[in-house]
Amino acid sequence: xxxxxxxxxxxxxxxxxxxxxxxxxxxxxxxxxxxxxxxxxxxxxxxxxxxxxxxxxxxxxxxxxxxxxxxxxxxxxxxxxxxxxxxxxxxxxxxxxxxxxxxxxxxxxxxxxxxxxx
Amino acid sequence: xxxxxxxxxxxxxxxxxxxxxxxxxxxxxxxxxxxxxxxxxxxxxxxxxxxxxxxxxxxxxxxxxxxxxxxxxxxxxxxxxxxxxxxxxxxxxxxxxxxxxxxxxxxxxxxxxxxxxxxxxxxxxxxxxxxxxxxxxxxxxxxxxxxxxxxxxxxxxxxxxxxxxxxxxxxxxxxxxxxxxxxxxxxxxxxx
Numbered sequence: 001x002x003x004x005x006x007x008x009x010x011x012x013x014x015x016x017x018x019x020x021x022x023x024x025x026x027x028x029x030x031x032x033x034x035x036x037x038x039x040x041x042x043x044x045x046x047x048x049x050x051x052x053x054x055x056x057x058x059x060x061x062x063x064x065x066x067x068x069x070x071x072x073x074x075x076x077x078x079x080x081x082x083x084x085x086x087x088x089x090x091x092x093x094x095x096x097x098x099x100x101x102x103x104x105x106x107x108x109x110x111x112x113x114x115x116x117x118x
Numbered sequence: 119x120x121x122x123x124x125x126x127x128x129x130x131x132x133x134x135x136x137x138x139x140x141x142x143x144x145x146x147x148x149x150x151x152x153x154x155x156x157x158x159x160x161x162x163x164x165x166x167x168x169x170x171x172x173x174x175x176x177x178x179x180x181x182x183x184x185x186x187x188x189x190x191x192x193x194x195x196x197x198x199x200x201x202x203x204x205x206x207x208x209x210x211x212x213x214x215x216x217x218x219x220x221x222x223x224x225x226x227x228x229x230x231x232x233x234x235x236x237x238x239x240x241x242x243x244x245x246x247x248x249x250x251x252x253x254x255x256x257x258x259x260x261x262x263x264x265x266x267x268x269x270x271x272x273x274x275x276x277x278x279x280x281x282x283x284x285x286x287x288x289x290x291x292x293x294x295x296x297x298x299x300x301x302x303x304x305x306x307x308x309x310x
Contacts, residue, residue: 004213011220022227026154026235031161055162056172064164065236067172067309091304 045112048105052097053113061117066094070117083110130275137274140267148260151230155239155252162236168228173236175309177229178298184229185294187222191215192287199280216269223262230255251296258289 050059056066063069077083087106090096097106170176194215197207233255240248265282268274302309 001209001213004210004217008213008217008220011217011224015220015224018224018227022231025165025231026158029161029165029235031163063167063171065162065173067175072171 045108045110046116048101048109049112052101053109056094061113069113073117074114080107080110080114083114133273133275136271137268137278140264140271140274143267144260144262144264146260147263148256151234151259152239152252152256155234155237155256156241158234158238160236160238164232164236166228170310173232174301175305177232178301179308179310180225180229181294181298184222184226185290185298187218187225188287188290191218191222192283194218195280195283230259247296247300251293254289254292254296258286258293261286261289 049061053066053069056064057069058064061068061070061073073083077086084103084106086094087101087110088096088098088103101109164173164176167173167176168180170179193202194211196202197211198215200206233252239256240252243249261282265279265286268278268282
């Protein structure tokens with residue numbers, strides 16, 4: 001019983017410290033600046049990925065705000081058309097890109113993720 | 119004591135004033151979180167993902183963990199209040215209830231952080247799910263503040279803790295339904 005009470009107090013102390021860190025980080029944590037756009041043409045898969053996808057999926061596709069693409073995207077979507085549908089229509093918290101990317105651009109960025117990241 | 123006022127009435131009035139003060143403190147916390155989420159420019163980034171494939175995946179699973187812990191806490195509370203049988207709860211149930219509740223709060227912090235810092239507050243009612251999720255989230259920590267103050271104070275009406283605890287549980291269920299369940303429904307389960 002005494003041990004349990006001590007554990008409770010220790011966890012409450014950790015919670016108090018975590019709450020302080022929570023508040024401090026809310027006001028001090030500066031977002032990272034987005035990666036620079038490469039010199040390749042704007043319609044290349046790499047350029048589209050860097051400007052439209054990397055902020056969530058990570059510059060190397062390693063994940064971040066969105067899920068990891070590198071190493072898993074091909075196995076998750078064996079058919080590229082399924083992956084293109086996700087980019088076009090959105091899924092879960094991922095927005096739809098059908099209104100901001102042409103079908104050719106969606107095909108290009110999907111191909112980039114599959115050949116360079118997947 | 120005012121002339122003609124019984125000691126019981128004085129205590130009752132004092133208890134209600136204490137409850138009102140706690141409610142104001144809770145409201146201040148909820149409003150502060152909402153104002154931060156509204157004014158802060160959403161970072162759209164992750165501070166960490168704890169091994170999950172993305173922030174949303176992490177948030178959904180941690181929120182599910184919080185819900186599981188809080189369900190355990192509710193069961194322990196029912197035991198404490200003698201609602202799970204005739205025998206009185208063992209001595210360890212009280213500390214265990216506090217431990218599980220504190221752990222649930224701890225696990226909720228990374229979720230709340232990424233909600234506020236990465237996504238912000240959805241103030242447009244047209245986006246109903248995000249709007250209600252934002253409201254529930256701010257209210258959750260406001261009511262949590264009231265509950266912590268109620269636990270610490272002996273000067274509140276006896277119904278305060280069960281009512282505030284029930285409200286907290288309801289808000290958490292609302293939060294989970296408008297986030298984790300939605301995510302698992304859209305992205306598939308388990309979506310680590």
